[in-house]
Amino acid sequence: MDKDNKAGSKGRGWVRPVVGVALLSMLVCGLAFPLLVTGVAQALFPYQANGEVATLNGQAVGSYLIDNSFTLPYFFHARPANESASGVDPDITLQEAYSQIPGIANATGIPSSQLTGLVQKNEEGVFWIFGTPYVDVLKLNLALIAMDPAYYQSRVPALSGS
Amino acid sequence: MITLLQFISVAAILGVTIVIAWLLAPYVTGVFTGKSSPLDRLFGPLERAVYRILGVDPQRGMGWKEYFFAGLFVNVAQMALAAVILTFQGSLPLNPMGFKGLSWDLTFNTVISFATNTNLQHYAGEATLSYLSQMTAIQFLQFTSAATGICMGVAFVRGFVAGSKDLGNFYVDFTRSITRILIPFCLVAAVILVFLGVPQTISGYRAVTTVEGAAQSILVGPVASLVAIMQLGTNGGGYYGANSAYPFMNPNPQSNILEIALMLLLPTVLVFVFGQMLGKKKETIPILVGAYALFGIDLAIAFIPAAPQGAGIETRIGGFYSVFWTVVTTAVTTGSVNTTLSAMHPLVILSAFMGMLIQSTPGGKGVGLMYMVMYVVITLFVVGLMSGRTPEYLGMKITGRDVKLVMIAFLVHPLIILIPTVVAYAGGFAQAVGVGTNSVGFTQVLYEFTSAAANNGSDFLGTAANTPFFNVATAVVIFLGRYVPIGVLLALSGSMLGRKRNPEAGLKTDGLLFSAVLVGSILILVVLTFLPFLAIGPILAYLQGHVNFFG
Numbered sequence: 001m002d003k004d005n006k007a008g009s010k011g012r013g014w015v016r017p018v019v020g021v022a023l024l025s026m027l028v029c030g031l032a033f034p035l036l037v038t039g040v041a042q043a044l045f046p047y048q049a050n051g052e053v054a055t056l057n058g059q060a061v062g063s064y065l066i067d068n069s070f071t072l073p074y075f076f077h078a079r080p081a082n083e084s085a086s087g088v089d090p091d092i093t094l095q096e097a098y099s100q101i102p103g104i105a106n107a108t109g110i111p112s113s114q115l116t117g118l119v120q121k122n123e124e125g126v127f128w129i130f131g132t133p134y135v136d137v138l139k140l141n142l143a144l145i146a147m148d149p150a151y152y153q154s155r156v157p158a159l160s161g162s
Numbered sequence: 163m164i165t166l167l168q169f170i171s172v173a174a175i176l177g178v179t180i181v182i183a184w185l186l187a188p189y190v191t192g193v194f195t196g197k198s199s200p201l202d203r204l205f206g207p208l209e210r211a212v213y214r215i216l217g218v219d220p221q222r223g224m225g226w227k228e229y230f231f232a233g234l235f236v237n238v239a240q241m242a243l244a245a246v247i248l249t250f251q252g253s254l255p256l257n258p259m260g261f262k263g264l265s266w267d268l269t270f271n272t273v274i275s276f277a278t279n280t281n282l283q284h285y286a287g288e289a290t291l292s293y294l295s296q297m298t299a300i301q302f303l304q305f306t307s308a309a310t311g312i313c314m315g316v317a318f319v320r321g322f323v324a325g326s327k328d329l330g331n332f333y334v335d336f337t338r339s340i341t342r343i344l345i346p347f348c349l350v351a352a353v354i355l356v357f358l359g360v361p362q363t364i365s366g367y368r369a370v371t372t373v374e375g376a377a378q379s380i381l382v383g384p385v386a387s388l389v390a391i392m393q394l395g396t397n398g399g400g401y402y403g404a405n406s407a408y409p410f411m412n413p414n415p416q417s418n419i420l421e422i423a424l425m426l427l428l429p430t431v432l433v434f435v436f437g438q439m440l441g442k443k444k445e446t447i448p449i450l451v452g453a454y455a456l457f458g459i460d461l462a463i464a465f466i467p468a469a470p471q472g473a474g475i476e477t478r479i480g481g482f483y484s485v486f487w488t489v490v491t492t493a494v495t496t497g498s499v500n501t502t503l504s505a506m507h508p509l510v511i512l513s514a515f516m517g518m519l520i521q522s523t524p525g526g527k528g529v530g531l532m533y534m535v536m537y538v539v540i541t542l543f544v545v546g547l548m549s550g551r552t553p554e555y556l557g558m559k560i561t562g563r564d565v566k567l568v569m570i571a572f573l574v575h576p577l578i579i580l581i582p583t584v585v586a587y588a589g590g591f592a593q594a595v596g597v598g599t600n601s602v603g604f605t606q607v608l609y610e611f612t613s614a615a616a617n618n619g620s621d622f623l624g625t626a627a628n629t630p631f632f633n634v635a636t637a638v639v640i641f642l643g644r645y646v647p648i649g650v651l652l653a654l655s656g657s658m659l660g661r662k663r664n665p666e667a668g669l670k671t672d673g674l675l676f677s678a679v680l681v682g683s684i685l686i687l688v689v690l691t692f693l694p695f696l697a698i699g700p701i702l703a704y705l706q707g708h709v710n711f712f713g
Contacts (some may be wrong), residue, residue: 017216022239030302037352037387041362044462051361051382060370063380083501091477099554106646132480157375
């Protein structure tokens, strides 16, 4: 960047556009554009723009897009963190969901057929000829809680108010 | 192997993308030929104000040297601005998580990596960068490097257009690429991405208590604006370390397909722009057929083994779309990943290497087109040698100097990949970051430098490569891999200005026969150059029975 003093006026001639375009592009692309998108996003799609936050009894309990780390036996579980690429994979395959049904039925007393129905009802991911079927673990478990609130009342910290 | 339905879905995604690119091409061509447009009333006053501030005469054309150095100097100035932000982010606003400034070598690597459209990342954004850095360092450079690539590609084409007197004005092209192409396209893409579930906020990470009572931080941020330009601009650098595997960057199969299409869009648009600017639409045929035939070969190689399942694969994306994405992201040198590369079969990685080594299938926007024309010139030269005739392109004689220039552009690539790969092992730097001295480890190091040289940015090493050696070595490779071929190919284009044309002379290049010869010669050139290294990397890993690269 130091074409130094050899060509005085010519030197100044290119410094101004180089520095000017660098600064302008930073303001427009690095500041104005992301802030514009933020404004539009917050106005049009606030739920998605803020991370698809899931609530239980009016309380934020996580995001549908991020693994909620279920460990208790009366819930569906995601894969261990390091088995996915992101470490926060919120979804499991249908087979994985079905394989967990006997354990949950055992722990909760909810009939397996109802749990199977719940998994089927929450299946997503396939559209036309594209995609691959899966279930969102947090969605599934919130539906599970809604199915038998009395049972989960004492077992879920978010419900028991602790 | 893939099923018929999978084949149809790949064909549908590619087909729709190519058609959209074809529909957008006349608009993009108009942006650079100065064709009047109803949008002039919106953008015209804005652009004229910019030229006044810059003190630039928009009518004044530039030769190749002035154009190239204007671009290079502007890029260096942009690197410097971004480096200030990254170094001092700890004391700057929009840092709700209180992240510290970056080390000098990581800053050096990051600004060169992003200003050159490479986006190799030796950091994890969610744990390293403030909102201000994500916006005014990362997204800023993603826009400007994309605009620079488009400018260089367009200027290159102008040299071949009959009657051109110069390569255009860099500042005008740069301004118009941003105002008329990148910002409007990215705005549309970003809003769709938000609709599909990508966050866009500057209010800080959200602390919640999970259903089972554990504390959790929801890492939201200005993500959609970044994803739009990172895919459309074939940049590839992610908001998060896990890149497009992180659900906030790629929340569902719909976003996954949209992002694949976004990556392919501008490189494909520019292939059509080439023929339209030349005024010879049929000259697009060898460029388009060449690019997509080679891309098809890459896909065919990658789909030979069964798609990976389980470890390293995101459930919502699945193994099949992880493989498809990996081939696309290397074919257009984007470098975003929606999986763990280590989960990929050696043949998928071999296919990824092919994309990064050829660099024009269809390659990064602008630059991929330049490389494809370079291959056309080499092919014409070789065919000319075989038939004993003077090679000609678009009716212009290809001289000895032209051939020297394209050979330099071609040979830079193997040099800056192979030498540092050897140094990384000989100096013990690879072993120091835990890379094995076997086919798996060698593949990972070769991939690192191939990705750097091709300005791709996907990698196996990630934050493990945040060492002074890898930060500096890859930055140097990235810099040379970006600017040497661009400079040399612009010199080639500049020398075409005003060259005598004899439209009847030379081999016909606008047909399928030449396209086939072109594909063959590219395969032979690239395979011959890199075979020994590929042989002891992914090919050996394949022969040893590895089905992935988990060390």
